[in-house]
Amino acid sequence: MQYSNQNISFGTCRSTCRTNQSKVFTIREGYWRKSSCDPTKKFETDEESNLPFPVSSTGPLSDENKAFIQKLKVVEDGCDKIARSDYMGISPCRICKKHNHCAEFSTALDDGSDLVWPAGLSHYYEDHNVLPSRLFVEHIERIYKENEKELLAFVKRRQKARTERAQKDAAHMLWYANLNTQERARFDEEQRQKSHTRRMPSAQYMLGLMGGIGGPLYTT
Numbered sequence: 001m002q003y004s005n006q007n008i009s010f011g012t013c014r015s016t017c018r019t020n021q022s023k024v025f026t027i028r029e030g031y032w033r034k035s036s037c038d039p040t041k042k043f044e045t046d047e048e049s050n051l052p053f054p055v056s057s058t059g060p061l062s063d064e065n066k067a068f069i070q071k072l073k074v075v076e077d078g079c080d081k082i083a084r085s086d087y088m089g090i091s092p093c094r095i096c097k098k099h100n101h102c103a104e105f106s107t108a109l110d111d112g113s114d115l116v117w118p119a120g121l122s123h124y125y126e127d128h129n130v131l132p133s134r135l136f137v138e139h140i141e142r143i144y145k146e147n148e149k150e151l152l153a154f155v156k157r158r159q160k161a162r163t164e165r166a167q168k169d170a171a172h173m174l175w176y177a178n179l180n181t182q183e184r185a186r187f188d189e190e191q192r193q194k195s196h197t198r199r200m201p202s203a204q205y206m207l208g209l210m211g212g213i214g215g216p217l218y219t220t
């Protein structure tokens with residue numbers, strides 16, 4: 001397994017530390033500053049100047065790293081111990097600039113610390129060969145192991161749903177390919193009408209938005 005401990009950062013010790021013996025931190029993995037230039041120079045916020053910038057490792061990812069990425073994705077999607085918070089806006093990938101999600105995952109660790117990481121972190125690992133920190137890998141591996149039964153069942157359910165969906169899509173494509181020109185034109189027109197109807201909010205809904213009777217902004 002390949003690691004890089006530069007990708008982890010720690011929030012300050014919370015004033016509500018739950019134990020006197022050990023300090024309780026927010027452990028943050030994969031939060032990056034926006035620019036790769038000299039961290040001593042000016043950045044958009046002070047906080048960002050302390051964050052690392054993602055650095056790609058050279059050489060191919062090891063099989064262990066690839067397996068870890070898959071476990072991380074399964075934990076993110078299927079583990080009920082992981083909370084997801086969605087935010088407004090999109091965080092661009094610092095390396096390739098693609099839109100890379102707008103959510104954060106978090107979980108409470110046994111010592112009272114919080115572990116947080118952004119959705120889209122696996123994109124850095126998978127597409128840019130950025131390496132996870134050892135601490136982050138250990139926590140995710142432990143969460144996976146403790147919930148393995150539930151997570152394997154989740155993966156099975158998801159795989160079944162994807163297979164059913166693919167079969168349905170393939171059957172639909174076959175059906176569509178066998179339509180004659182007139183039938184196909186009729187079907188296309190029906191779909192166009194349906195999507196137009198879906199896009200157009202009803203008059204009652206618009207009245208509601210404007211504060212009309214029965215609308216979401218109506219108050220007595």
Ligand SMILES: [Zn+2]
Nearest residue numbers: 093095096097
């Ligand atoms: Zn990218």
